[in-house]
Amino acid sequence: MAGAGRLKIGIIGFGPFAQFLARTMIKQGHVLIATSRSDHSLLCSQMGIPFFRDFDGFFAAGCDVVLISTSILSTAGVLGSIPTTYLHKPKLFVDVLSVKEQPRGLLLQALPQEADLLCTHPMFGPESGRDAWFGLPFVFDKVRVRDHALCDKYLAIFQAEGCRMIEMSCEEHDRIAAKTQFLTHTIGRILDQMEIESTPIDTKGFEKLLQVKYSSMADSVDLYVGLFQQNKFAKEEMEKLELAFQTVKSLLMQKAE
């Protein structure tokens, strides 16, 4: 281990969200290494993070925790491309995907029995968690944890920042997140499609819709598609949204007669 309370964390997938998490982890004194599809070595060297272009170097470097922060849609492929023998070394695997049942299944299948698995979803990002993480929800499911000290040390990263720690099954997370986060992203993308813009006479409510649009569009389209495709509850929410739109429309048409 990197030292008392310190963890050596290896990040797979060094996109916007991993970069955002890494800043706080470094601030807390943890030691990071990273690997990713694209070459993030310049940014990593600026952040003081050794960057590996392949899994050989990455797994050879040795980590307490491997953190998976790939896009929802690419995670199966990325996991499939890691030589199985490499997966025997780290004691704990953690993912941060915005859906939870899918990575849970993938990781249980890919990982050796002896590896612990913690599925998490920090329910904030570079926008909503820019200034602080205090009070923001951090969902986790200790899917297979035997080394509780190590797992707790990882969770302490978020506890220390004041996150609201919520232990919840992956399925329950997906059920709720479809009704909340996926719906929010859908509304945000619809508003963007409508090209809504600030005007001199915005109401407070409209200002909130503008914020929803901007924060949804700050995330990648892959993230949005992943929220739909890999959450079995999302389809029903799309149907409910369409039905609700039709109900409101009929109210208008009926009263307008």
Next chain:
Amino acid sequence: MAGAGRLKIGIIGFGPFAQFLARTMIKQGHVLIATSRSDHSLLCSQMGIPFFRDFDGFFAAGCDVVLISTSILSTAGVLGSIPTTYLHKPKLFVDVLSVKEQPRGLLLQALPQEADLLCTHPMFGPESGRDAWFGLPFVFDKVRVRDHALCDKYLAIFQAEGCRMIEMSCEEHDRIAAKTQFLTHTIGRILDQMEIESTPIDTKGFEKLLQVKYSSMADSVDLYVGLFQQNKFAKEEMEKLELAFQTVKSLLMQKAE
């Protein structure tokens, strides 16, 4: 006039929005009287406002300004029920309807030539303007103003509270408000129809949608229907919303193939 800087304002339609405006007008020292379809005499007596059950007493009481705060849908009927001779007395008529072209037309038709007309839309309400009106948009159109001192005295009510004063034609207001306020109410009512509720894992974005739902539902369904029915630009926004939903849905379906 009620005194230096003070106005005697007669309110027609003493619903939630008029009650909300009245509190600030009284605080500023203006003298109010009111009439309405329903009997609001108890509330009015608590607020120190003489309440008239019919137009005879209301117009006999004499006012500098008549403020129309009836629902969008009822305004034509209410104006039609006022004996024409009564409309010759007040110097200035002001309306606060959330659409502007429609009351402009109605009032120009109903009022005698000598009456001045100021069409306004305070773009906030009991929710968004609860704590203060500072910085909130106040849209106005001096449709027919000859007594500028009187009109300015009325506008000063909102200026004094720090509203952002925006002079804009009624048509321009309706064009923009369809894209902003009407859309916001529509989203709010759709979300209410979906029965969205707070959960233990709400994101910041979802919290904003909850606020949009609650503030939209705080207004009457008549107000919402009025925003659609009496704003010629609203229909196009409904169509754009439906189209945008379909576009986002196809994006999901296509990528999910």
